[in-house]
Amino acid sequence: QALTTKSVSYESPSNIALIKYWGKHGIQIPKNPSISFTLNNCKTTTTLSYEKRSEPGDAYELKVILDGKHKPGFEPKIHQFFGRIEAYLPFIKDYAFTIETSNSFPHSSGIASSASGLSALALCLMEMEREMQPDMTLKHFKQKASFIARLGSGSGCRSLEGPIMVWGEHADVDGSSDVYGVQYPYQIHSVFDHYQDTILLVDKGEKPVSSTVGHNLMHNHAYAASRFDQAVENLSRIIPILQEGDLDGFVTLVESEALTLHAMMLTSNPYFILMKPNTLHIIDKIWEYRRETGVPVCFTLDAGANVHVLYPEKDKEAVQEFIKNDLSKYCQDNRYIFDNVGNGAIKL
Numbered sequence: 001q002a003l004t005t006k007s008v009s010y011e012s013p014s015n016i017a018l019i020k021y022w023g024k025h026g027i028q029i030p031k032n033p034s035i036s037f038t039l040n041n042c043k044t045t046t047t048l049s050y051e052k053r054s055e056p057g058d059a060y061e062l063k064v065i066l067d068g069k070h071k072p073g074f075e076p077k078i079h080q081f082f083g084r085i086e087a088y089l090p091f092i093k094d095y096a097f098t099i100e101t102s103n104s105f106p107h108s109s110g111i112a113s114s115a116s117g118l119s120a121l122a123l124c125l126m127e128m129e130r131e132m133q134p135d136m137t138l139k140h141f142k143q144k145a146s147f148i149a150r151l152g153s154g155s156g157c158r159s160l161e162g163p164i165m166v167w168g169e170h171a172d173v174d175g176s177s178d179v180y181g182v183q184y185p186y187q188i189h190s191v192f193d194h195y196q197d198t199i200l201l202v203d204k205g206e207k208p209v210s211s212t213v214g215h216n217l218m219h220n221h222a223y224a225a226s227r228f229d230q231a232v233e234n235l236s237r238i239i240p241i242l243q244e245g246d247l248d249g250f251v252t253l254v255e256s257e258a259l260t261l262h263a264m265m266l267t268s269n270p271y272f273i274l275m276k277p278n279t280l281h282i283i284d285k286i287w288e289y290r291r292e293t294g295v296p297v298c299f300t301l302d303a304g305a306n307v308h309v310l311y312p313e314k315d316k317e318a319v320q321e322f323i324k325n326d327l328s329k330y331c332q333d334n335r336y337i338f339d340n341v342g343n344g345a346i347k348l
């Protein structure tokens with residue numbers, strides 16, 4: 001590497017929405033507010049190396065290396081991202097970049113790496129900007145980093161901090177914004193400390209409908225307006241649930257949100273289904289287990305067939321036994337990932 005090459009590294013996690021973002025307008029502006037748990041173990045580590053170009057051209061100069069291998073196939077997506085952010089970080093055309101990235105979870109697992117990957121890259125780019133503007137406040141840094149991450153991956157704007165993030169303007173959430181995610185500003189009951197999320201890998205195949213297409217199908221959707229209102233209402237409802245540690249209220253709200261997300265897919269035009277038979281088997285088993293034991297374990301889903309199993313830390317031993325004995329057989333190759341709620345990205 002030339003002496004003039006500098007580098008910066010971040011690791012940034014994935015996140016799982018409790019109240020779902022589904023439907024957008026403009027450039028990744030959400031049609032409704034969302035709230036998520038930041039994850040801990042599922043994360044991307046990115047090193048951005050950069051050196052001044054001797055002759056800046058119109059095209060960006062960048063190279064993507066995934067797990068030590070050059071991946072030209074990923075570069076068009078980053079070129080497109082750079083095109084979106086150049087208005088806000090104009091220096092990017094003056095540098096040649098190497099983006100070295102790796103994920104803690106297997107790429108073929110069906111876990112999206114876009115939220116963790118784009119938030120890690122956004123933070124690295126913001127670190128370059130901070131070097132040029134040393135007076136930048138921490139508040140500005142965080143807001144703009146989340147804003148930049150949003151332009152790459154909508155839900156990625158909720159990965160920067162933890163344990164809970166809100167994205168989308170909401171009258172009850174101070175400081176909330178449509179253009180960046182913020183740390184949830186209110187009290188969270190200790191039952192939610194180190195809340196557990198086990199991701200059951202039901203299907204690692206390519207999704208038949210991408211989330212971009214799914215979001216767009218919320219335009220002209222018969223139930224869109226009432227869905228967006230419902231998400232706003234649910235965000236008001238989750239505030240006392242989080243404050244009081246109301247686990248029954250939490251279970252009901254979170255499962256309803258997951259099923260509503262998929263109900264929107266079932267009722268889109270054209271309609272589509274991302275759940276698999278094993279997704280439903282798992283849901284059934286979780287309900288049976290909850291009925292029989294009273295343990296407040298619940299599920300949520302993202303835009304795919306995998307199931308996130310959420311439960312309090314104090315029930316970890318029992319629920320993990322249940323997962324190994326009764327749920328793992330519904331996973332592809334018996335694969336699942338134990339994760340828990342974390343505190344967001346860190347500079348390495």
Ligand code: PMV
Nearest residue numbers: 017020021154155211302303
């Ligand atoms: O950020 P996107 O465009 O991949 O959309 C994410 C949508 C959901 O995961 C289904 C919900 C959410 O809020 O994360």
